[in-house]
Amino acid sequence: KQEVTQIPAALSVPEGENLVLNCSFTDSAIYNLQWFRQDPGKGLTSLLLIQSSQREQTSGRLNASLDKSSGRSTLYIAASQPGDSATYLCAVNSGYSTLTFGKGTMLLVSP
């Protein structure tokens, strides 16, 4: 059964820092991996989707990489801002579009 782990569970940084969030998964037979953002009490907002044949995806200050063979993905956030404060979730699609989620990294960016 697929298991997804996110490290660290929480992260606090000053504004302007570059940071990396980590996601690992146990079964490398995935179709894609998706990164989400969740604000307190809200739903999930899709940030980036990396297909299994891709190595990375970029959107603005966000860059996500995928190393399927080692079961790892990273989300890089450049020049962090207080508005980036949220919980970040990674999820892997191992088939039938059902997602297995990590428990998330809670990010706090202080001014």
Add this chain to the structure above:
Amino acid sequence: DVKVTQSSRYLVKRTGEKVFLECVQDMDHENMFWYRQDPGLGLRLIYFSYDVKMKEKGDIPEGYSVSREKKERFSLILESASTNQTSMYLCASTIWGTENTEAFFGQGTRLTVV
């Protein structure tokens, strides 16, 4: 933009009540999903559906049922609500596919059973 809309943001129900959570998507997606999210446990799949009138059990289907009478609408039913079903419920939809299937989520329904 894809829009997934859940009928309620907050619900308070009594133990034993029958509860309906509604989800509607506007992008003609084939697949729809119900997850629940709990502190320390993360998101867990309850049920999903590939097509109208089709349903598949997820990881934690006990105590729940679903209905999909129209392609755009997927309902989660708690036949007899219990306090351990107090949770955040999230609906999602995707197109049919493999590598390119991006999941879109609704805003969530916070259900409290008292």
